[in-house]
Amino acid sequence: MKIAALFPGQGSHAVGMGADIAAAFPVAGAAYAEAESTLPGLRALIESGPLDDLTLTANQQPALVAASVAAYRAWHAHTGLTPMVAAGHSLGEYSALVAAGVLSLADALRLTRQRGELMQRAVPVGVGAMSAVMGDPAAIEEVCAAQPGVVQPANFNAPTQTVISGEKTAVDAAAAELKARGLKVIPLKVSAPFHCALMQPAADGLKPALDAATYGGYAFPVVANVTAEISDDPVHTPELLHRQITGSVRWVETIRTLAGLGVDTFVEFGPGAVLTGLVKRILPDARTVNVGTAEQIEQFQMENA
Incomplete structure (x- = not known):
């Protein structure tokens, strides 16, 4: 299989997401424990809610990163498989970079917490x-x-x-x-107008933290949102994440780029199936798989052993 790992963005969250994976797979439980030690209270919010608090942009962003990375790490450990490439939708690009070994989970959690806070504050409500x-x-x-x-x-x-x-x-x-x-x-019912020029204050506010973060080498490439092209040089990663805040998410081009690389299986890691649905609309004949529960990880292993 030539696998593309996909990671969802805002809107895919749910109370309890990934809790069964964390309970069933030690590597996923360790990811949740690291999330809790990095941002105290986050694990309880993911597992128990309330939903209104989990939905807040500053909470939802790191929570989705934690859940998506936990699902990916459990799948990777259980199946022994590694994707050939990855991509994430908006916020999901941070999860993709963690999976590729470019960002540590702790750094991604801190960055997305700050990103969410800055994006929420960038534009007054109603504007x-x-x-x-x-x-x-x-x-x-x-x-x-x-x-x-x-x-x-x-x-x-x-x-x-x-x-x-x-x-x-x-x-x-x-x-x-x-x-x-x-x-x-x-x-759309949204808390702020994301991915447009009004987010420039958020982009400017996050830039120092992006520039100061540590970036490792790419274990596999990640297709960047703003270019829809392969990124495999950590020197350019902070700039791409900075531009992403005000730039368009070029998801159609991203999926076509992945297909052009020879990907034959698209695996969405984390809660929901939003990206799976979008892939099917872009490439109707594509093979798509969801990995958001312990049962789905076991099923993937059985079907692809």
Whole structure:
């Protein structure tokens, strides 16, 4: 198998995520213990909630990293398999870098806690907005570029699903024009307008911590969100993570890059199946597997022994 490891971003969280994996596999339990020692209270929040607190951006980001890395480490230890390449959706890029040995889990947890806090503070509540748009991404880019305020594609999630982000007035104006052109627009319930120019204060605030972090060599390459190209030189990693905060998540291109490398199996590590669904929309014939529970790890081992 030529495996691509995929790691989810915000929105995939759930109370209790990965608890059964942590109980069944010592290496996953060790990851949760490290998360707790790095950010006290995080493990209890992951395992017991409440959901409202877990959903807060500053909690959700490190919590998802912990759960995704624990799932990956348990799968890796149990199956003895190593992916040929990895990618993560937005926040998930940090999980991918931990899996590849570039970032330590502790550093990734600290960075994503700070990232979440900075992103939440970057834009006053009510000023920003995000909407999902179904239709031609070229038309979406054209309409966004024509608006006087800040609005831009934040996530190219699937061939006909793009999320736009920016100032609420500009997002609403773009949405009205897109609807007039026959495209479907769905406003999203989000805490901040992610992946747009309004996040520049967060990017600037996180840059010193990104620059100061320790980056190891890549055990396998990671496809970066902002370039949709392979990254395998740690010298460039902090810059890519910095640009990611205000840049678009080029997920469609990312999955096509992975397929172009010869990947034949896409494995999503962590809770939910958001990325699995997106892969199927990009590559309908792709083989996809979810690894978010102890049972799924055992099933993967049995089916691929």
